[in-house]
Amino acid sequence: MDHVADAAPFTLEERPFSPRYAEALIRLFTLLRQLWETELPLEAQLTELLHYYRPLCERRYYEDYPKRLQDLEHLVSLSARFQSRAAFLEALVLDPLELTALEVEPLVEDEPPLVLSTIHSAKGLEFHTVFIIHALEGILPSAYALNDPEALDEELRLLYVAVTRAREYLFISYPMVRYQAGTGSYLTSPSRFLEDLPEEILEPWVLVEEPTASSAYELPGSSASVLPPGD
Numbered sequence: 001m002d003h004v005a006d007a008a009p010f011t012l013e014e015r016p017f018s019p020r021y022a023e024a025l026i027r028l029f030t031l032l033r034q035l036w037e038t039e040l041p042l043e044a045q046l047t048e049l050l051h052y053y054r055p056l057c058e059r060r061y062y063e064d065y066p067k068r069l070q071d072l073e074h075l076v077s078l079s080a081r082f083q084s085r086a087a088f089l090e091a092l093v094l095d096p097l098e099l100t101a102l103e104v105e106p107l108v109e110d111e112p113p114l115v116l117s118t119i120h121s122a123k124g125l126e127f128h129t130v131f132i133i134h135a136l137e138g139i140l141p142s143a144y145a146l147n148d149p150e151a152l153d154e155e156l157r158l159l160y161v162a163v164t165r166a167r168e169y170l171f172i173s174y175p176m177v178r179y180q181a182g183t184g185s186y187l188t189s190p191s192r193f194l195e196d197l198p199e200e201i202l203e204p205w206v207l208v209e210e211p212t213a214s215s216a217y218e219l220p221g222s223s224a225s226v227l228p229p230g231d
Contacts, residue, residue, distance in 0.1 A: 050072055134174060141192070
């Protein structure tokens with residue numbers, strides 16, 4: 001492949017790009033062209049793009065890049081359910097509030113709705129039952145806060161906001177095994193904040209698979225802690 005010919009489209013007559021920027025564009029468009037022609041599954045395509053973007057993200061957003069990359073990894077995992085880029089983009093565009101929330105009819109008249117919310121959005125609100133999911137190291141507290149005492153204090157305050165949203169029942173859960181694009185499944189660590197909760201107010205739960213005639217074993221799925229009413 002002729003390097004000069006490939007570089008020509010990245011040069012403007014009035015104001016040429018810097019050599020470094022032109023090289024970056026060449027690498028990006030070469031990757032995009034390869035992915036356009038590939039037969040790799042969509043999840044693998046997005047994983048390749050994430051590998052390209054990771055060092056750029058770490059360099060530009062050094063203060064909070066783990067959180068940004070985590071969001072992108074979640075997007076990659078969502079793509080595994082789709083066969084094509086078009087179907088994935090269509091789902092992202094056409095799966096908004098009006099299709100998933102406003103048109104949902106309760107199974108029972110006056111049935112309380114299920115509310116999905118971030119912790120920040122739930123400030124000032126209160127619910128009969130609250131489920132806090134993914135209470136893991138690297139998520140709550142987030143990875144970028146692990147080496148910063150002040151940031152850890154802020155993450156702890158965030159958890160306090162979450163647990164105090166519950167009037168009657170509070171469930172704190174986390175998966176024992178997690179999947180990450182590019183590396184596969186790995187064992188997780190529950191949030192360090194859970195270690196400080198007194199055992200007398202907890203009711204530990206572990207999800208297990210129903211035994212069969214040939215096997216019975218614990219399912220590496222989720223563990224949960226329950227704070228009973230009044231505690």
